[in-house]
Amino acid sequence: MKKQGGYSGFRILREGLTGNRGWRPAWRDPEPQPAYDFVIVGGGGHGLATAYYLASRYGEASVAVLEKGWIGGGNVGRNTTIIRSNYLLPGNEPFYEFSLKLWEGLEQDVNYNAMVSQRGVYNLYHSDAQRDAYRRRGNSMILHGADAELLDAAQLRAEIPFLSFDNARFPVRGALVQRRGGTVRHDAVAWGYARGADRRGVDIIQNCEVTGFRIQNGRCTGVETNRGFISARKVGCAVAGSSSRVMQAAGMRLPIESHVLQAFVSEGLKPVIPGVVTFGAGHFYISQSDKGGLVFGGDIDMYNSYAQRGNLPVIEDVCEGGMTLMPMIGRARMVRIWGGIMDMSMDGSPIIDRTPVDGLYFNGGWCYGGFKATPASGYCFAHLLATDTPHETATAFRLDRFRRGMMIDEKGSGAQPNLH
Ligand SMILES: Cc1cc2nc3c(=O)[nH]c(=O)nc-3n(C[C@H](O)[C@H](O)[C@H](O)COP(=O)(O)OP(=O)(O)OC[C@H]3O[C@@H](n4cnc5c(N)ncnc54)[C@H](O)[C@@H]3O)c2cc1C
Secondary structure, three states, rough: OOOOOOHHHHHHHHHHHHHOOOOOOOOOOOOOOEEEEEEEEEOHHHHHHEEEEHHHHHHHHHHOEEEOOOOOOOOHHOOEEEEOOOOOOOOHHHHHHHHHHHHHHHHHHOOOOOOOOOOOEEEOOOOHHHHHHHHHHHHHHHOOOOEEEEEEEEOOOOOOOOOOOOOOOEEEEOOEEOOOOOOOOOHHHHHHHHHHHHHHHOOEEEOOOOOEEEEOOEEEEEEOOOEEEEEEEEEEEOHHHHHHHHHHHHOOOOOOOEEEEEEEEEEEEEOOOOOOOEEOOOOOEEOOOOOEEEEEEEEEEEEOOOOOOOOOHHHHHHHHHHHHHHHHHOOOOOOEEEEEEEEEEEOOOOEEEEEEEEEEEEEEEHHHHHHHHHHHHHHHHHHHHOOOOOOOOOOOOOOOOOHHOOOOOOOOOOOHHOOO
């Protein structure tokens, strides 16, 4: 197949004038080779980003991504597109800030329009105690080099006047704002990384399910797939909601539970929501897509599941949250709902680590916040795979932290995955 060229304004002009005959598929469709240096299991955002950084930053040429379905069919194409780095704890904040910085240069880096939009993330507070907690969080963010601003009700009203400020039960008292946060077109992230990795020689193999690991004398030597055995020097798993099932095939039991999270999109409306707004007295968050649809979500469905569809009680709960926060939403018609499988860890924080099996590495436990982590997760996992040492921003994300009591419990919810 002829190699694809780069994307640019000039190229669009030239193709437009010559009948658009020069475009090529954004990535190849190669047959799996019998052996690679690195096999990445899972072609979601994290797996593709890992392959991209392995090739682009660590100069690794022999890399394959094995995806059981199609690129973008998992959570990377199902999330509500929010990016931010508004974390409190030292284990988390530097990592998520690193990720936000990578988002800021991503489109130029991968030469793909991912519609990175830093339209701001507003976390609303509804009481003095919540304001104080947000002030602490904002100070922690600033100390770690992120941006944060605390708005009072009058300042917030000037920016988002339609919120339910005078609601007797949950009056909006202000917001912690991260102006560099925002949204990114989710599936374009998968396509951009896939294309960037493919251009650097990575084989992206779709419809290739990993069914087992070949482990000899404590060392992983490759993966069994529905397309045959593929040998690898190192195997990295980034399968998000399928983490427990896939790692079970390597004899591991993870501190992770899978739950469904649903997303909702309304009919297209004129621009009304300036950024991402999160309700502080319930679980509801909302933004507006560039096509005009209101994109919103809330809690996970509170039962364990591997299904990519959710249930009615959470739909009702999310809509109630929306109506409490901005009653005008009741006029909008909902047009799409879907679900994704969340890999909920016991402290709400992720894992990027080696496993007890030599040559086998694990990336997961992203809960419902892994989209924003995609660039840093890929970078740090690539670093670990290439160097066998954790990246400096991901040293806390160890697999054995639950045994050692070194939890990174951002929300103080305890070992309850459905509360994170
Ligand atoms: C509704 C919803 C809203 C969300 N909103 C946000 C948000 O606003 N902000 C945010 O930061 N995060 C959000 N998230 C979370 C985020 O989407 C995930 O944490 C993140 O996408 C997970 O990483 P991933 O992209 O690699 O996962 P995925 O895209 O799910 O990739 C994993 C891949 O592994 C593949 N796979 C599984 N088993 C195998 C196997 N045996 N062999 C080969 N391949 C296999 C799957 O097919 C899948 O493609 C949301 C998630 C959902 C579902």
